[in-house]
Amino acid sequence: MTSLPQPVPPSWKDLGKSSxxxxxxxxxxxxxxxxxxxxxxTGVTFKVAGSQPSNSSVVTGDVEAKFVNKKQGLTFTGTWTTANVLKAQAEVENQIANGLKVDLLTTLSPAKGNAKTLVxxxxxxxxxxxxxxxxxxxxGPTFTADTVFGRDGFLVGAEAAYNVTEGRISRYQLAAGFSAPEYAVTLHAxxxxxxxxxxxxxRVSKDVEAGAKAIYDPKFNGAVxxxxxTKxxxxxAAFVKAKINNSGVLGLGYTQSLRPGIKASFGVAVDTQKLNEVDPSGAAHKVGLSLVFEA
Known part of the structure; x- marks a missing residue:
């Protein structure tokens, strides 16, 4: 009996992505x-993004241009930020070998005349x-590698970082989980x-999703x-989301497609333990608005 081909599992960073x-x-x-x-x-995508934090009057943003040549498996992305930082990324996929993708990411600071990152x-x-x-x-230089194996919905993965200069493993992590179309469970160490x-x-039904996450870190006094x-x-064209944590912070979100290519999102976070307190800094309660235009 021949076993069915296994799908490609998610990458390490996407384990537990649904929740x-x-x-x-x-x-x-x-x-x-x-x-x-x-x-x-001609296939060039431009994106202009800007944001203003609720606790600041400074507006930050960036301009991004992306060119994709599917025939050659080549993608080039260039970004210029309001901090006067230039980012460039070149990707080549399925050209050297089937299933292999290689990319070079560099970040430059023109004011300082040097490279900030080269990965x-x-x-x-x-x-x-x-x-x-x-x-x-x-x-470092630092070399990082991770692998995820998947079979019949079961997932096992590991990640490690190696400091080349010091000649030692600087970080290692493990994960395991199970993924099905309607539900997924993931554990990380x-x-x-x-x-x-x-x-x-x-995914409770076609209209309702639910999820939860628990984290234990000894850095935070051993608390969980x-x-x-839920969503x-x-x-x-519209959905609402709600969440709450064990600190009593309630988050609400509403997203509406106003028309094809225009999406608006509204959000509010309320500290339910400080409902009767006046907080001039606005740290207890937060609100925000996002607009996305796509042509």
Missing amino acids: TDLLQKDYQILGNSLEVKTKTP INGAYKQSGIHSRAALDVLK LNDLKAFSASYYH SIEVG TYLDS
């Missing part, structure tokens, strides 16, 4: 942001395996197996942080 997205995305609570995306007939990345994807490697040339997290995601949340689709 992370449910609890973190679409909560516009840190201020206001605006994003505009356009695409030329070489590689990723290899095949049936049942997803491996990545990165060499940070200017920091992080920071040299000293901190632990567990996440759960469940717990957060639960409900009101219709094909």
Whole structure:
């Protein structure tokens, strides 16, 4: 009996992504942001993004241009930020070998005339395996590698970082989980197996999703942080999200597609333990708005 081909598992950074997205995305609570995306007939995508934190009057942003040549498997992305930092990334996929992607990421500071970062990345994807490697040339140098194996929904992964100059492993982490179309469970052992997290995601129905995450880190007095949340689709163009953690912070989010290519998101975070307190700094309660235009 021949076993069925296994799908490509998620990468290390995407283990537990369904619950992370449910609890973190679409909560516009840190201020206001605006994003505009356009695409030329030649395949060049431009994105202009800006944001203003709720506790600051400074507006930060960046301009990004991305060119994709699918025939050659080449992607080039250039970004210029309001901090006068230039970022460039060149990616080549499925050209050297099937399933292999290599990219070079560099960050430059024109004012200082030097490179801030220079990272070489590689990723290899095949049936049942997803491996990545990165060499940070200017920091360490540090070599990082991770691999995730998947079979019949079961996932096992590991990540390690090696400091080339010092000749030692500077970090190692493990993860295991199970992923199905309607639910997923992921366990992480992080920071040299000293901190632990567990996440759960469940698609209750086509209109309702639920999830939870618990984190134990000895750095925070050995306390366990717990957060639960849900997402409900009101219709094909709108959904609401709600979450609360064991510190009593309640988060609410509402996202509405105003028309094709225009999306608005509203968010609020309320510290339920400080409802009767006046907080001039605004640290207890946060609100925000995000607008995205895409043509």
